[in-house]
Amino acid sequence: MSRAHEAGALHAEVGHRGPAWLQPPEDPNALVPSLWPRNVTKNAQGVLTVAGVEVTKLAEEFGTPAYVVDEDDFRARCREFRDAFEGWKVYYAAKAFLCGAVVRWVDEEGLYLDVCTGGELAAALRAGFPTERIKLHGNNKSVAELTRAIDVGVGRIVIDSYDEIDRLCKVAADRGVRASVLVRVKVGVEAHTHEYIATAHEDQKFGFSLAGGEAADVIARVLDEPALELKGLHSHIGSQIFDTQAFEVAARRVIGLHAEVRAKHGVTLPELCLGGGFGIAYTTKDDPAPPAQLATELAAIVEHECRAFGVQVPTMSIEPGRAIAGPAVFTLYEVGTVKVVELDAGASRTYVAVDGGMSDNIRPALYDADYSCTLASRRSDAPPVLSRVVGKHCEAGDIVVKDEFLPGDVRAGDLLAVPATGAYCRSMASNYNHVPRPPVVAVRDGAARLIVRRETEEDLLRLDVW
Numbered sequence: 503m504s505r506a507h508e509a510g511a512l513h514a515e516v517g518h519r520g521p522a523w524l525q526p527p528e529d530p531n532a533l534v535p536s537l538w539p540r541n542v543t544k545n546a547q548g549v550l551t552v553a554g555v556e557v558t559k560l561a562e563e564f565g566t567p568a569y570v571v572d573e574d575d576f577r578a579r580c581r582e583f584r585d586a587f588e589g590w591k592v593y594y595a596a597k598a599f600l601c602g603a604v605v606r607w608v609d610e611e612g613l614y615l616d617v618c619t620g621g622e623l624a625a626a627l628r629a630g631f632p633t634e635r636i637k638l639h640g641n642n643k644s645v646a647e648l649t650r651a652i653d654v655g656v657g658r659i660v661i662d663s664y665d666e667i668d669r670l671c672k673v674a675a676d677r678g679v680r681a682s683v684l685v686r687v688k689v690g691v692e693a694h695t696h697e698y699i700a701t702a703h704e705d706q707k708f709g710f711s712l713a714g715g716e717a718a719d720v721i722a723r724v725l726d727e728p729a730l731e732l733k734g735l736h737s738h739i740g741s742q743i744f745d746t747q748a749f750e751v752a753a754r755r756v757i758g759l760h761a762e763v764r765a766k767h768g769v770t771l772p773e774l775c776l777g778g779g780f781g782i783a784y785t786t787k788d789d790p791a792p793p794a795q796l797a798t799e800l801a802a803i804v805e806h807e808c809r810a811f812g813v814q815v816p817t818m819s820i821e822p823g824r825a826i827a828g829p830a831v832f833t834l835y836e837v838g839t840v841k842v843v844e845l846d847a848g849a850s851r852t853y854v855a856v857d858g859g860m861s862d863n864i865r866p867a868l869y870d871a872d873y874s875c876t877l878a879s880r881r882s883d884a885p886p887v888l889s890r891v892v893g894k895h896c897e898a899g900d901i902v903v904k905d906e907f908l909p910g911d912v913r914a915g916d917l918l919a920v921p922a923t924g925a926y927c928r929s930m931a932s933n934y935n936h937v938p939r940p941p942v943v944a945v946r947d948g949a950a951r952l953i954v955r956r957e958t959e960e961d962l963l964r965l966d967v968w
């Protein structure tokens with residue numbers, strides 16, 4: 503029996519159980535289906551497979567760590583949003599995860615694309631995404647970004663500051679065009695999510711305040727600008743939100759403003775965007791609503807509020823990022839060390855260190871986010887041990903999975919897989935400690951291919967002026 507295995511018995515004796523929502527699994531080899539892409543299962547040997555390909559093969563061919571995307575799952579989520587929100591425009595929020603292949607999938611599945619920097623726009627253009635279906639966000643767009651957006655003909659630009667109005671008017675007027683814009687409104691909703699990913703309360707940088715009259719002032723200004731065509735209002739209340747009530751309050755306020763614009767200026771704005779932010783399941787404590795339910799609920803809210811304010815329902819749009827990319831991907835790691843750390847009162851914690859960490863998933867460190875994981879390369883009959891999966895970086899906060907029950911015999915050379923890492927993991931990855939960023943491998947119908955290659959040491963050193 504390994505030392506880690508003995509420690510497992512100790513855990514059981516002293517009742518060191520981790521958070522209340524985490525229960526020891528009846529079968530630690532089994533997957534919780536709601537956390538995994540739809541084509542992921544385990545075979546009889548306990549090896550995780552995706553679209554028929556064993557992760558042991560993926561590790562051999564592409565190395566670890568690696569982000570593995572179930573392409574059909576990603577595409578199906580695009581279609582589910584598109585079909586559920588029929589008549590609405592569904593923009594995929596590129597910030598969640600972007601690369602050439604993803605741009606093409608989003609295009610092929612008939613979605614629109616939300617980008618928020620020149621870099622994201624460049625990726626969309628390189629992959630040939632139709633520019634009229636692109637919307638440009640950003641709270642500090644540069645003249646260069648606005649100029650490129652106008653020159654290539656992006657469909658919508660979301661205005662987020664007075665400075666930007668000046669810049670955009672000049673760029674558009676110089677070219678003799680009218681820019682189609684939305685105005686981002688800060689509706690004053692305290693969404694139930696981590697403070698850093700809530701975006702509609704007053705004390706943060708995005709949008710124009712509705713309560714203070716700033717939004718109404720900006721709308722009057724934009725309506726007066728010959729170089730701008732105001733298409734509608736925009737509200738995005740934050741990310742990883744489960745509570746439809748927050749969307750309801752936001753919709754009520756922004757539709758109220760939409761009605762006010764009609765009353766005051768005699769202008770019926772044709773569009774309204776409610777942003778993204780739909781939550782996903784990272785662990786068993788998360789219970790997200792499927793797109794069909796979100797669509798029914800949001801449509802009912804919008805219809806109700808429009809009726810109450812006596813206005814027609816405008817052309818609606820949403821911008822899901824996490825809910826499309828997040829659940830379609832898992833990260834595959836190899837275990838390098840296992841260390842049992844004694845805690846108070848005779849308890850202990852098993853630290854399982856993998857070959858990645860906060861450079862490929864900053865979310866636990868940044869938002870205290872919880873993840874789960876499974877032993878992916880074999881079956882184990884060892885009793886489950888409450889474990890902490892950590893990375894290889896020089897930070898005590900370099901945690902990948904804070905608490906998970908893993909078989910007590912997990913050891914160096916095993917593969918672990920962490921689900922729901924498709925959103926804001928690769929896109930927020932860094933080179934901390936000069937660790938190369940992992941590749942992204944797409945698997946479909948029994949075939950795996952690289953869609954983003956692994957960074958090399960040469961890539962890491964390339965920018966230095968030696």
Ligand SMILES: Cc1ncc(COP(=O)(O)O)c(C=O)c1O
Nearest residue numbers: 595738741778779821822823824
């Ligand atoms: C304006 C805007 N739209 C859409 C999104 C996508 O959010 P999510 O990935 O939570 O759907 C974001 C990010 O929070 C955003 O800032």
Ligand SMILES: N[C@@H](CCCC[NH3+])C(=O)O
Nearest residue numbers: 597699741742865925926
């Ligand atoms: N990066 C955040 C989401 C913010 C999205 C951009 N407004 C996350 O990982 O949850």
